[in-house]
Every structure is written in C-alpha cells, then in structure tokens.
Amino acid sequence: MSYNLLKGKRGIIFGALNEQSIAWKVAVRAVEEGATITLSNTSVAVRMGDISKLGEQLGAEVIEADATSVEDLENVFRRSMEVLGGKIDFVLHSIGMSPNVRKKRTYDNLDYGLLEKTLDISAISFHKMLQVAKKMGAIADYGSVIALTYVAAQRTLFGYNDMADAKAMLESIARSFGYIYGREHHVRINTISQSPTMTTAGSGIKGMDSLMDFANRMSPLGNASADECADYCVVMFSDLTRKVTMQTLYHDGGFSSMGMSLRAMDQYEKSFDKYRDENGNIMYG
Numbered sequence: 016m017s018y019n020l021l022k023g024k025r026g027i028i029f030g031a032l033n034e035q036s037i038a039w040k041v042a043v044r045a046v047e048e049g050a051t052i053t054l055s056n057t058s059v060a061v062r063m064g065d066i067s068k069l070g071e072q073l074g075a076e077v078i079e080a081d082a083t084s085v086e087d088l089e090n091v092f093r094r095s096m097e098v099l100g101g102k103i104d105f106v107l108h109s110i111g112m113s114p115n116v117r118k119k120r121t122y123d124n125l126d127y128g129l130l131e132k133t134l135d136i137s138a139i140s141f142h143k144m145l146q147v148a149k150k151m152g153a154i155a156d157y158g159s160v161i162a163l164t165y166v167a168a169q170r171t172l173f174g175y176n177d178m179a180d181a182k183a184m185l186e187s188i189a190r191s192f193g194y195i196y197g198r199e200h201h202v203r204i205n206t207i208s209q210s211p212t213m214t215t216a217g218s219g220i221k222g223m224d225s226l227m228d229f230a231n232r233m234s235p236l237g238n239a240s241a242d243e244c245a246d247y248c249v250v251m252f253s254d255l256t257r258k259v260t261m262q263t264l265y266h267d268g269g270f271s272s273m274g275m276s277l278r279a280m281d282q283y284e285k286s287f288d289k290y291r292d293e294n295g296n297i298m299y300g
C-alpha cells in the first residue's frame with residue numbers, strides 16, 4: 016500500500032545487487048511512495064547482479080561507482096542531480112564487505128591490508144559520500160541519509176569479525192557528520208540496525224542459519240525482514256521524521272534489548288538432553 020510519503024522527492028540508492036538485497040526492497044518501496052531515484056553499485060556488481068533489471072523496472076538510471084572512490088561518488092551525485100532534475104532529498108548507503116571474512120581470516124589473525132579495505136568499503140565510504148555531497152551542495156535542506164548497520168557494533172557476535180569494527184565506525188560517522196550537516200543544512204543522518212537477513216552479504220556471516228534462528232527466538236516481534244526494513248527506511252526518508260538525527264535506530268524485533276527469552280532457553284536446553292542422567296540432572300562431565 017502506498018501513502019505517497021515520498022511524493023516529489025529525489026533519492027539515490029547505493030547497494031542493490033539482486034532481489035534479496037535490502038537496497039533492492041528500499042528502491043522498490045521508495046518509488047511506490049512517489050520518489051524518483053537513481054541506483055548505484057560497482058561495475059562488477061552491475062555485470063554480475065540484476066541491478067539493470069531493477070533500473071528498467073523502476074525507470075531508474077544505474078550509475079556505476081566504487082563507493083571508495085571520491086571521483087566516482089562525485090559523478091553519482093552530479094549525474095543524479097542532472098537526471099532527477101534537482102538536489103537530492105534522500106540517500107541510502109547499503110554497502111558492506113569484508114575481504115578478511117571472504118579469505119576466512121579470523122579476528123585474531125587479520126590481514127591489515129584487508130582490514131583497511133573492510134573499513135574503506137563498509138564505513139569510510141559513508142564519510143566520503145557525505146563529504147562529497149556536502150561540498151557539492153548536492154543534498155537538499157531537510158534531506159535524510161541512512162546507512163545500514165548491525166548490532167555487532169555494540170555487542171560481540173561470533174564470526175562477525177572485522178565487520179563489527181566497520182559498523183562501529185559507520186555509526187560514529189553518522190553522529191559526527193550528523194552534527195555538522197544538521198547544524199548547517201538540517202540534513203539528518205542515521206543508521207538503521209537491521210536483524211540478520213538472508214542476502215548475499217548476510218550469507219557470508221559464519222553460521223548465518225543458526226544466527227537467524229537464535230535472533231528470531233530472542234526477539235519478541237521476531238526477526239525484521241528486508242521488506243520491513245524498506246518500510247522503515249521510507250519513513251525515515253519522509254517528512255514525518257524531520258527531527259530524528261545522529262541515531263542508531265534498532266530495527267530488530269526487540270533483539271537488542273533482550274537478555275534471554277523463553278523460546279531461546281527452550282531450544283538451548285534441548286542441547287543438554289543427551290547429557291542428563293536418569294534423574295534428569297545435567298552431567299557436566
């Protein structure tokens with residue numbers, strides 16, 4: 016259902032790769048709500064993924080850019096203003112990648128060259144995007160910028176590796192830049208901390224199926240889907256949230272406030288069954 020929340024607004028969506036991508040769902044919802052948008056991803060992603068199909072479906076130009084390149088980002092903002100006919104009202108940063116995770120380097124055996132790449136792609140690209148936009152005057156006053164993050168920035172989760180450091184930095188950039196951009200142009204900058212979601216990036220996380228099941232059992236409202244995340248992004252891009260800025264906004268069914276739930280406890284106890292004696296007491300061995 017459309018509420019026309021983004022009627023007349025212009026946006027840029029970074030990071031749609033395929034139909035599972037959170038950015039894909041956000042792009043579709045934003046257009047449903049009346050926005051006109053451009054899409055951006057790396058040239059490899061454009062070649063290997065389905066973003067061109069999405070562009071055709073939504074009537075959106077696809078602009079190739081490596082988000083670690085200031086020059087590429089300048090081109091995305093310049094071209095988007097040309098195509099869309101004015102300043103940009105909203106931006107989604109939906110970009111994350113860890114070469115250390117890909118190469119199966121554990122957190123106590125990181126390759127530091129690869130760590131720099133993780134941070135550049137997953138966090139510093141957000142700063143570059145904001146700095147480029149501000150210098151070019153590309154984001155309209157009262158615009159809204161969102162980056163997607165994960166609770167591993169606050170709490171240690173097995174296997175999330177150096178992406179946890181990248182997410183902590185990403186959230187910090189949202190606060191630091193949010194202050195400056197808010198003060199000068201009323202632009203609001205927030206991060207949305209999403210439940211584990213089965214996407215190309217998500218499936219790279221160690222033990223993703225178990226993590227999703229655990230998070231779902233722990234969350235009173237259950238895991239938030241990519242479609243639900245898109246709904247939340249639309250609200251944050253809309254004029255209904257004009258005084259929300261510099262926040263990490265949890266979109267996780269309540270997971271981040273939980274310690275233990277009955278549903279998780281119940282599952283956890285099952286693992287003890289084979290270690291119980293005839294009286295039902297756990298044998299610790």
Ligand SMILES: NC(=O)c1ccc[n+]([C@@H]2O[C@H](COP(=O)([O-])OP(=O)(O)OC[C@H]3O[C@@H](n4cnc5c(N)ncnc54)[C@H](O)[C@@H]3O)[C@@H](O)[C@H]2O)c1
Nearest residue numbers: 030032036037060082110111163164211212214215216217
């Ligand atoms: N899937 C999850 O469980 C989950 C949970 C919380 C937050 N997030 C975050 O959501 C965002 C989107 O991820 P997703 O789950 O939709 O997966 P995805 O794989 O569909 O999206 C990741 C995107 O990053 C792009 N990318 C990688 N390197 C890039 C570069 N140098 N320049 C520009 N783009 C680049 C990829 O091409 C891809 O489109 C990421 O920031 C991710 O960390 C995901």
